[in-house]
Amino acid sequence: MPQDTVPWDIFPPTPKLDLSEAEQQGLVKTKRGIRLWHAIFGIPLEKTLRAGRVPILLMHGGVSSSDWNALQVKYLAPNHTVIVLDLPGHGRSPFDDRELSYEKLASDVAGVLDVLKVPKVAIISWSEGTMLAWSMLAYDQHHRIDRAFCYSALDDYRKADAEKVMQIWMVGEYFARTRREWEETHPGQKWDDFLGAWMTMWTREPIWTAETFKHVPVRGESKDAPIVWIVTGDHDEWIPPETHDRMAKFIPNSSYLKMPSAGHLTFIQNPGIYHRMIDCFLEDANVVSTLKASL
Template sequence: MPEDTVPWDVFPPTPKLDLSKAHQQGLAKTARGIRLWYAVFGIPLERTLRAGRVPVLLMHGGVSSSDWNALQVEFLAPNYTVIVLDLPGHGRSPFDDRELSYEKLAADVAGVLDVLKVPKVAIISWSEGTMVAWSMLAYGHHHRVDRMFAYSVLDDYRKADAEKVMGIWMVGEYFARTQREWEESHPGEKWDDFLGSWMKMWLREPIWTADTFKHLPIRGQSKDAPIVWVVTGDHDEWIPPETHDRVAKFIPNSSYLKMPSAGHLTFIQNPAMYHRMIECFLEDSNVVATLKASL
């Protein structure tokens, strides 16, 4: 690790979920037969749904697990129902499908919501979790998304500079750490098989443009439109810096937040600031529409 300790160059230990605080957990089997592990924390789900409120769904990054969002679970649980899940083959989820696509992954997440009988969620995601969250908007599941805090996304795999990214010291440390964690949770399985299946998808997807999302209802024009925050850090070297400037224009009336002194892993590097931002995001509302409706 470099001698300087600017916030975006610090790599804290992986947080761990306290599963003793989960109201429910297990494997949800989706309509297409994929099993995803999930857990529910905070305010009981039935109470949130009965009150007409929206649970929060936390989506983790590639080759990691829902444990990485443990600090967000702890922060949000006193006031929200918080759902976590592990993407296929990640964490506590078995690897049922090795021919991956973002369209399939979006359907799998929607399938977990079906099992839990949750009509809509507020998504807070980072990295690969954000790719899947955008996929829900792209591939016919936007009606399940009340709002989305989409931290760090890649809209076109051809615009990634993999060689440059792999030269970043923290990226190497990240893959080494996540491999150790994965091998602990998947004894007897081969990391190279798991990583290779995801790499195959990353070498052909996504290719998204504004046209990909033109079917979405627009905030301010439709009450069914999701609130979308496109979020990045001003020192996120893992993603080409112009990416989010481009993506922020994909959806009319979306919001664009560039967090200061923030890297790719700011949710564990500077959780206090990250939590203040997601609190603002969860409080965002269509105030003008509400005022008009009350007149």
């Protein structure tokens, strides 16, 4: 890396999943009739479930694919069961329903877990994947989440400055690259139709407040409460910085991490720091300590 380059201002090549290492892969069909592509890496799922452990679900960003999480798969798979999936119309998933809403999408993700017979997952997500993690918390799927590492999301579409964001050079490059990748996996289909369906949802959702999440059990008050980390990068220009200040107040006893030397794509820009923070997140636990005072 040149001396005058900072980690949050580089755009590495898209990593690729090594599907030869997948324990299983393919399309699953949810009760709602939506087909989503998934793959499972690392420790066999049955072994993890028998041991009472929780598999990890990696959730990718908007208009990309699960390939973008390949570095995390490689890092986590030696010690965990790692599930990846492609959101509707993304990557290897067909586009079965183009009338999108975050509530329906949360149901679709839960539907994949139903097919796999996975009661709970630890979610590690970025951008649109994090929107889905928040959607599961918001729309009665919180019981499927043991913990959630929620990197970079929006709480209210009206508070995002899309025009300003699109002027960021890397955002333009991101959409150009993801379009090329999408057209490779969806030959003969129209990018504008795919993007337009998602853009329609993004211009009306979400509008979330603390009231949206009042039903979520609170850590320290309920054994069923998920561990929620709200995470942002200290140099993430794609999301207004005050967004995560608000979201950190939505769920009592959640944790707020501002990751150092991190941009919106830090999971590929600075994966060493990102993976260390994931280790801390996975080690987080509810521990009851008895302190004995000596007289």
